[in-house]
Amino acid sequence: MALLEVDAVTGGYGEADILHDVSLRVEEGEVVAIVGPNGAGKSTAMKAVFGLVTIRQGQIRFRGEDVTGLSPDRVVRRGISYVPQTDNIFPSLSVDENLDMGAFLRRDGIAAQKAHVYDLFPPLQAKRRQPAGTLSGGQRQMVAMGRALMLEPGLLLLDEPTAGLSPKFMDQIFDIVRTVHASGVGILMVEQNAKQALALADRGYVLAMGRNRYEDRGQALLQNSEVAEMFLGG
């Protein structure tokens, strides 16, 4: 049984459908990248998993259970965490408080998981008490992922984690994704930097016009001349 299965989903926001028969899956502990041109429905596909899109047809299953059409606050309880592309931290709260909020749903002790997050992202350790809004772009992204990891999700959804960051920070973010992955969390990410994302991903999907176009191992997609020509800029 796959961790996440998106099965022939059609849907969008309001009247117009953006996704048409989109299917994808993430196995336990896998990194899967969704790439494709602008307006391909990459982010929409991810938002559909998190209950932010109206789904007209198809089904989404997480650990075999149907989560189609659940609201985000219910999806998060099932063990899926979502890191939006922008505005993904609480800027006036300290780094530590951002992590506290990530664990809002937890009633058990959170100290161990917090220590784990600080181990994953050592630069945050020294800034625990600093308002998250004052950190650098890369460190904010660490806070955003740290917050999402506080519930110990089985699946982490990352919406364009490197958008708007300088190349230096981009490498840093891909390193963070590797680190999180190494800790055993399944990751579904949408990325503009298709090459880097596919190089890091176990598997990748190419979406275009809201439909599945290619699906393969990340490396294989990178070497696919058709994909390279059409979507990766040669």
Added chain:
Amino acid sequence: MLVDILQLTLYGIVLGSIIALGAIGVSLTFGILGFANFSHGDLMTSGAYIAFTVYTLLALPLWLAFPAGMLGAMAVALAIDWAFYSRLRRSKGLILLISSFGAALIIRSLVQIVWGPDNQVYEPGIQMAVRFGEDIVGSPGLRIKPDQVRILIGAAVLVSAVHVFLRYTRMGKAMRAMADNPDLARLTGIDTKRVIVWTWVIGAGLAGAAGVFLGLDTRLHPDMGWFILLPIFAATILGGIGRPYGAIAGGLVIGIAQELSTLQIPPDYEPLVNPAYKPAVAFAIMVLMLILRPTGLFSGRST
């Protein structure tokens, strides 16, 4: 002249702490529910009158009637939220703003029907001011009424309590988080419904307290809360929307600025601004702030 400035600053701190108590609530509701609550001033009025009734009818001491005013304002706010705002949660801020305007009119009219349109006071008679500090600031020293001392102490205690709540409790942090970024709060799994209830409890509780203080400092009148709403909005914007700590600072700045604007300048001792135009000072500060730094001193959300 120095004595006059200090005296007006002292009055400004008294007025400012009343404004600040109101502004904390406006800032939190604006940040968390996404609209400027025009009925906040009338929540203050309702708290002031409920405390008045408990005080006069039941002949209870004022310190017992005071929490009744806070609880009363909380009940009014939760009832209004249930009756109106909860049905409009998904609407735009403008729709909620207009409905809060309606709620304001309803509260004010009810206050007028129940308690009448005339001025009322908690304690008849004029309270003698106490003089102090003559040896420090020079003759004739500073004046303050015992009620004003009570207001200052009460405001300090309440602000400290709110600080502890916002800083150290799980729900307080969740309120600040939701004021920061309501969408992310929802995605994170924060129980936004409970946060909203707590927002009204804290915001309206402080409004009720501010109403009693305002009634104590001046008099009770059905329009009392409505008239102080403008300085409260100014303080909220000055401090940054969704920034309760900014609202406290903003309240003190507005209060002091309003009082200092009446400073009488030698040689002809004309006041800087005619006292009748005191609220215009708050308005001017608000407009300036919106032009120069719309996110406020504490970088709140620009809405």
